[in-house]
Amino acid sequence: MKYARLVVALALIGLLAGLGPHVLPEYWVRVLIVLGINIILVSSLGLSNGFTGVFSLGHPGFVALGAYVSGILTLELTKKGAYLPDLPGFLAGVQLPFLPATLIAGVFCALVAVVIGIPLMRLSGNYVSVATLGFLVIVNVVLVNAEQFTRGSRTFTGIPPYTDLGWVAGWAVVTLLVLSRVAYSPLGRAMRATRDDPIAAQAVGIHILPARLMAFALGAFFAGVGGALYGHYLVSFSPATFYVAMLVQQLTMLVLGGQASLTGAVVGVSAITLLSEVLRNLERGFSLGSLQVPAVFGASQIALGFIFILVMVYRPQGLLGDRELPLVTGGRVAKGAGPVYKDTVGGGRT
Amino acid sequence: MLETHDLTKSFKGLMALKRHHLRVGPGEIVGVIGPNGSGKSTLFNLISGFLRPSQGGVRFEGHEISRLAPATIARLGIARTFQGTRLFKNLSVLENVRAGAQLRYPVNLVEAVSGWGRARAHQTASEGRAWGLLELVGLAEVAAQPAGSLPYGNQRRLEIARALATGPKLLMMDEPAAGLDSHETAALLQLIRRIRDQFELAVILIEHDMDLVMNLCERIQVLAYGETIAEGTPAEVQADPRVREAYLGGVA
Numbered sequence: 001m002k003y004a005r006l007v008v009a010l011a012l013i014g015l016l017a018g019l020g021p022h023v024l025p026e027y028w029v030r031v032l033i034v035l036g037i038n039i040i041l042v043s044s045l046g047l048s049n050g051f052t053g054v055f056s057l058g059h060p061g062f063v064a065l066g067a068y069v070s071g072i073l074t075l076e077l078t079k080k081g082a083y084l085p086d087l088p089g090f091l092a093g094v095q096l097p098f099l100p101a102t103l104i105a106g107v108f109c110a111l112v113a114v115v116i117g118i119p120l121m122r123l124s125g126n127y128v129s130v131a132t133l134g135f136l137v138i139v140n141v142v143l144v145n146a147e148q149f150t151r152g153s154r155t156f157t158g159i160p161p162y163t164d165l166g167w168v169a170g171w172a173v174v175t176l177l178v179l180s181r182v183a184y185s186p187l188g189r190a191m192r193a194t195r196d197d198p199i200a201a202q203a204v205g206i207h208i209l210p211a212r213l214m215a216f217a218l219g220a221f222f223a224g225v226g227g228a229l230y231g232h233y234l235v236s237f238s239p240a241t242f243y244v245a246m247l248v249q250q251l252t253m254l255v256l257g258g259q260a261s262l263t264g265a266v267v268g269v270s271a272i273t274l275l276s277e278v279l280r281n282l283e284r285g286f287s288l289g290s291l292q293v294p295a296v297f298g299a300s301q302i303a304l305g306f307i308f309i310l311v312m313v314y315r316p317q318g319l320l321g322d323r324e325l326p327l328v329t330g331g332r333v334a335k336g337a338g339p340v341y342k343d344t345v346g347g348g349r350t
Numbered sequence: 351m352l353e354t355h356d357l358t359k360s361f362k363g364l365m366a367l368k369r370h371h372l373r374v375g376p377g378e379i380v381g382v383i384g385p386n387g388s389g390k391s392t393l394f395n396l397i398s399g400f401l402r403p404s405q406g407g408v409r410f411e412g413h414e415i416s417r418l419a420p421a422t423i424a425r426l427g428i429a430r431t432f433q434g435t436r437l438f439k440n441l442s443v444l445e446n447v448r449a450g451a452q453l454r455y456p457v458n459l460v461e462a463v464s465g466w467g468r469a470r471a472h473q474t475a476s477e478g479r480a481w482g483l484l485e486l487v488g489l490a491e492v493a494a495q496p497a498g499s500l501p502y503g504n505q506r507r508l509e510i511a512r513a514l515a516t517g518p519k520l521l522m523m524d525e526p527a528a529g530l531d532s533h534e535t536a537a538l539l540q541l542i543r544r545i546r547d548q549f550e551l552a553v554i555l556i557e558h559d560m561d562l563v564m565n566l567c568e569r570i571q572v573l574a575y576g577e578t579i580a581e582g583t584p585a586e587v588q589a590d591p592r593v594r595e596a597y598l599g600g601v602a
């Protein structure tokens with residue numbers, strides 16, 4: 001009984017993943033895969049940005065690391081010889097299945113997050129945003145220069161196309177399950193408490209650094225997993241794939257839905273994904289009666305930027321504020337604990 | 351139980367607290383009074399670890415605590431409220447108190463995700479404790495409201511409940527009656543007495559409301575410009591000429 005809703009949700013997702021590819025048009029399967037990956041990426045970003053108030057701009061850096069790590073670990077040995085002839089011995093000889101590669105990608109990102117988080121999570125407000133943006137830039141530069149591992153700025157290709165709707169749905173469920181259980185446990189309460197008032201949080205025995213670090217590292221883990229899924233979906237990518245455009249998209253999805261809400265992350269991702277698809281079709285140009293609308297390239301990018309600005313100006317708490325479906329909080333938060341979450345990006349909390 | 355020894359803090363040459371000595375025993379209610387800027391809040395910040403002493407230190411139950419982190423000190427059993435209030439304003443009233451209770455009911459990542467181990471028992475226990483404290487301070491009816499939406503007087507009571515939830519042996523309150531009307535202040539006095547008796551706490555109270563201080567405290571220390579100018583029972587302190595001078599003949 002207690003798990004009834006979970007079982008129903010899993011059954012629906014299983015059905016979707018199992019039947020989807022057979023009954024849905026190819027186009028919609030691809031849209032759903034990207035949607036699922038973005039749910040993983042954006043909800044994991046929300047844990048640090050919305051729940052602890054550490055507004056990180058470094059998320060695509062972890063996505064990139066996840067994609068490259070899993071890509072290197074799963075590449076066929078013959079392709080490895082051809083594309084990455086200079087790989088060090090232990091990597092040149094391994095070819096892992098999808099699941100272990102994905103998990104290693106996630107753990108690798110979590111470890112990187114802990115290492116950079118120990119100094120960075122002590123910073124406050126805007127400083128932490130700037131510093132994490134610095135991390136994103138560093139990752140990009142390192143990937144471009146580590147040609148031995150990544151082919152540099154050239155396309156990294158030949159990655160096995162493992163990602164399908166089943167994997168994505170499965171990982172999305174795991175991500176939301178883990179994040180919701182953490183966010184609405186004492187650990188998540190510590191995160192939200194440090195966000196609202198770090199001084200008062202310390203006075204009731206909450207250590208700031210571990211609370212923030214856990215959110216950052218857990219977010220990085222799922223960013224790495226999502227990056228691995230995305231890599232095996234794209235099959236070829238370059239460092240530029242995981243840069244500012246991806247950051248703007250993730251942030252727009254997050255703030256539109258409501259940073260401090262996992263439900264909000266799903267809503268934001270869904271809304272922007274649909275909108276992007278519509279805009280992408282419009283970009284190619286269309287005719288409206290006798291009116292010919294010419295192709296406008298980059299229209300969807302511009303629209304995302306506009307949405308981001310409009311949300312920040314008119315509804316900084318996002319569509320949902322910090323409201324959640326009861327399914328997400330598992331009744332662990334008293335009802336009516338209202339949507340008052342109001343704050344601007346990186347808004348100078350110490 | 352608590353002892354400050356030679357406790358001194360200077361801010362870039364400004365001596366906020368000078369060679370301060372105070373002993374507080376179990377169950378005692380001690381008042382600290384003095385004009386604005388006399389170093390009272392600085393004293394609390396030193397004891398609770400938010401400031402490092404320039405000289406001297408603080409002992410709690412025989413251990414030197416003045417180099418410990420604020421959260422560590424809270425875990426040892428010293429709770430405090432703040433001048434003004436500092437609530438987790440986006441969290442519900444109940445969640446605020448539970449945030450205070452959770453240091454006594456810790457849960458690790460694996461337990462939180464799986465629901466195994468201490469997760470269930472600790473959730474029940476901390477929730478029960480939080481409800482009990484909300485009943486005590488009279489906020490059970492508004493438990494689901496966001497803390498930031500409460501009127502000022504109730505925010506004060508909530509902050510006290512949150513501090514109590516940490517299971518302290520010593521509770522320090524920084525001007526709890528500021529901004530309250532006489533009705534609310536009288537209720538606060540009753541509440542503090544009840545808390546002390548029920549939880550067997552020591553209390554240190556910073557307060558400007560002389561009625562409250564004189565009625566509640568067994569012992570009072572008076573600060574002025576960071577120096578301790580008097581210490582004694584309410585009657586002794588009221589009779590002290592230096593205290594009258596410090597307050598410009600005002601209250602005493």
Ligand SMILES: Nc1ncnc2c1ncn2[C@@H]1O[C@H](COP(=O)(O)OP(=O)(O)O)[C@@H](O)[C@H]1O
Binds near residue numbers: 384386389390391
């Ligand atoms: N963090 C700080 N930095 C610099 N000066 C401070 C700081 N905190 C307090 N002070 C100064 O120390 C003196 C004592 O302040 P405080 O302890 O807040 O007084 P009280 O609580 O008795 O009104 C004041 O002159 C105040 O300006």
Ligand SMILES: [Mg+2]
Binds near residue numbers: 391392
């Ligand atoms: Mg003060």
